[in-house]
Amino acid sequence: CAKKAKTAKDDKNGLPLCRMLLAELEAHRDAWPFLTPVNHKAVPGYRKVIKKPMDFSTIKEKLANNQYLNLETFIIDVNLVFDNCEKFNEDDSEIGRAGHNMRRFFDKRWTELLQ
Numbered sequence: 001c002a003k004k005a006k007t008a009k010d011d012k013n014g015l016p017l018c019r020m021l022l023a024e025l026e027a028h029r030d031a032w033p034f035l036t037p038v039n040h041k042a043v044p045g046y047r048k049v050i051k052k053p054m055d056f057s058t059i060k061e062k063l064a065n066n067q068y069l070n071l072e073t074f075i076i077d078v079n080l081v082f083d084n085c086e087k088f089n090e091d092d093s094e095i096g097r098a099g100h101n102m103r104r105f106f107d108k109r110w111t112e113l114l115q
């Protein structure tokens, strides 16, 4: 039979944990740049520079469509949101700072919840 999940990242609670974490990200005051896909028609260069766009509404849709295997694959997409933000925005900008704040918040929350 299939191997029993060893850590919280793989066990059956993974996906409710993802939904809870996403709800916290969406409720954060600095979430506004990340709530919906960047309008690449309105932002010059975005489509060329950012090869894999990602945002919280797309992650929500993927969760609803059961497109994440476990917490690990969910965390990869959340980190993609913040990595894209760092690539496209100066650290010393409103959106750049929002990205750093959100990444710090996310890293703290999922590591806390996994303990």
Ligand SMILES: CO[C@H](O)CCc1ccc(O)cc1
Residues within 6 Å of the ligand: 033, 034, 038, 043, 084, 085, 088, 089, 095
């Ligand atoms: C998550 O936001 C994206 O990094 C796009 C940021 C951006 C959008 C419009 C601008 O004029 C400048 C930056």
